[in-house]
Amino acid sequence: MFVVLSDSHGERAVIEDIKKHYEKTASAIFHCGDSELPSDDEIWEGITVVAGNCDYDPGYQEFQLQEVEGKKVLLAHGHLFYVGLGLERYSYFAEEKNADIALFGHIHQPVAQKINDILYLNPGSVAQPRGKYDIKMYAVIEIKGNHYTISYRNLKHEKIADLQFEL
Template sequence: MKALVLSDSHGWKKEIADIISRHKDSVDIIFHCGDSELEKKSPELQGIKVVKGNCDYADFAEDIIETVSGVTFYITHGHLYNVKMTHVPLSYRAEEVGATVACFGHSHVATSFEENGVIYINPGSIRLPRGRKEQTYCICEVDEQITVRFFERGGNEVKDMRKIYARKKF
């Protein structure tokens, strides 16, 4: 199972369309972690699970819980969980909903990490990255393990950011 995760595109349309076009045939689901700044009916967002960010005015959900091929994803923008300061409130919510993977944006800092058996992913920003120069998004692949691969906006993998996690077994 593969999920494409992007966030914080802040009004960009062509760039979203390019990324979706590049990967749509190789992923099972696409998530946008907010601050698209696009209308809900925008063609670029059709078929994508989108949450509302602090810069969005469209009527998107504040969060999404989606199970794909037995993998539960929790998607939120992160501003309601103060993710620029701490990941603790987000971790409580992710654990509460039984997430395998929790995806968030808001900080524009591309990262992935594991805490208490949950994999956390911030795909960074395809428009205004912080912490690194690359404008990033990611693909999360779940099979016997969980592989998180980051890509710069043009589609090249940022190889030093790739991480592989053991999959939590129940």
């Protein structure tokens, strides 16, 4: 099981709370960018994080590729792939990197879908939600072989009823 959050826009306490809630149980915690925190902030110990379009610290990487629970997980903010217009460009990049899971931020809205056997997931925003779901949220992914259980959670760590998926 691992945790994905994004677009915290300076809300350090939210990151800290999620980290404390999962640091003993999650195999990984990912932040998909736009934290607006320094790249050397101690909060990042134990969290894989990338640069977003609002992160100007040169210490962040634009993308990361990491193996978690036997899956290659690609992490990017998404702005460089114009994910607001669709996932086509990001899907080319994910396929090039042989990713099993491609995480991204930027659009502040939940997305969970498979394209060519790659899971694409946006965890929404823990600070500034947009779109249909006006809920500050993050996602939890559980891996069962080639199937994924995705659970979107509010900041009280409660499951959001309409946002539970088996893919």
